[in-house]
Amino acid sequence: MIHPTAVVAADAQLGRDVHIGPYAVVEAGAVIGDKCVISAHAVVSGCVRMGAGNTIGVGAFIGGDPQDLRFDPATESFVRIGANNRIREHCTLHRGSSPGAETVVGNDNFLMVGAHLGHDSKIGDRIIFANGVALGGHVVVEDGVFLGGGTFVHQFVKIGKMAITQGHSSISKNVPPFLMAAGLNTVVGLNSVGLKRAGFSPEQRAEIKEAFSWVYRRGLNLAQALENAQARKWGLEAEWFWRFVGSAGKRGICGWRGRRQSKAERDAGARE
Numbered sequence: 214m215i216h217p218t219a220v221v222a223a224d225a226q227l228g229r230d231v232h233i234g235p236y237a238v239v240e241a242g243a244v245i246g247d248k249c250v251i252s253a254h255a256v257v258s259g260c261v262r263m264g265a266g267n268t269i270g271v272g273a274f275i276g277g278d279p280q281d282l283r284f285d286p287a288t289e290s291f292v293r294i295g296a297n298n299r300i301r302e303h304c305t306l307h308r309g310s311s312p313g314a315e316t317v318v319g320n321d322n323f324l325m326v327g328a329h330l331g332h333d334s335k336i337g338d339r340i341i342f343a344n345g346v347a348l349g350g351h352v353v354v355e356d357g358v359f360l361g362g363g364t365f366v367h368q369f370v371k372i373g374k375m376a377i378t379q380g381h382s383s384i385s386k387n388v389p390p391f392l393m394a395a396g397l398n399t400v401v402g403l404n405s406v407g408l409k410r411a412g413f414s415p416e417q418r419a420e421i422k423e424a425f426s427w428v429y430r431r432g433l434n435l436a437q438a439l440e441n442a443q444a445r446k447w448g449l450e451a452e453w454f455w456r457f458v459g460s461a462g463k464r465g466i467c468g469w470r471g472r473r474q475s476k477a478e479r480d481a482g483a484r485e
Contacts, residue, residue, distance in 0.1 A: 264296035279332030295320035
């Protein structure tokens with residue numbers, strides 16, 4: 214299962230049925246789970262801990278040093294990858310930037326060509342990064358997110374569950390769960406198609422839409438929206454939205470591209 218031109222360290226730990234392609238490199242200390250595929254010219258450094266069923270594409274580099282001028286290459290840090298991920302050609306995943314720190318990839322993710330995960334980033338499960346997506350350091354991406362091609366995410370930003378970005382988006386503020394972002398730090402509505410495909414009921418979608426409206430369309434500031442939200446009981450999904458928005462911190466959340474409702478429009482909506 215190992216091509217004769219591959220370079221595999223004697224003390225790398227390989228599971229069963231691992232395939233390693235031509236000119237691939239697996240460094241000392243790397244741990245690779247069962248039925249993984251390491252394609253031609255890929256490099257898996259010794260800091261990588263990888264579960265079962267992962268595919269590493271041609272020319273990918275997993276476990277490179279952080280792009281941090283203060284980083285000491287003698288630091289022991291890691292990249293930890295779950296199971297059944299597809300990491301395509303020329304992707305780069307950098308290891309943590311402090312002793313014992315990890316860059317983490319969950320399960321069942323699809324990273325398309327040229328995607329980059331900066332040091333200490335953490336992504337969940339069932340996430341899709343289209344070609345050329347780049348995460349800065351310490352970015353958190355929750356489950357079910359889709360980032361369009363060429364999306365750039367600033368360091369320390371958080372992307373909420375099942376959010377989606379348009380291609381070539383630039384994100385330096387947090388993106389709340391279930392929303393669609395585009396351009397520079399802007400949300401343009403709900404990820405309605407994604408919610409339907411995920412099996413959210415009409416009632417669940419309506420409640421998320423209402424929470425979205427309170428934050429973005431009713432002319433309230435964020436503190437007012439959060440205060441009003443506390444006065445009623447929400448379902449699990451909307452509650453997730455409110456917890457995310459309430460914990461956005463100094464980074465804040467992306468703004469709204471559309472027009473806010475006037476007071477007269479809000480009053481008319483309330484009467485209906």
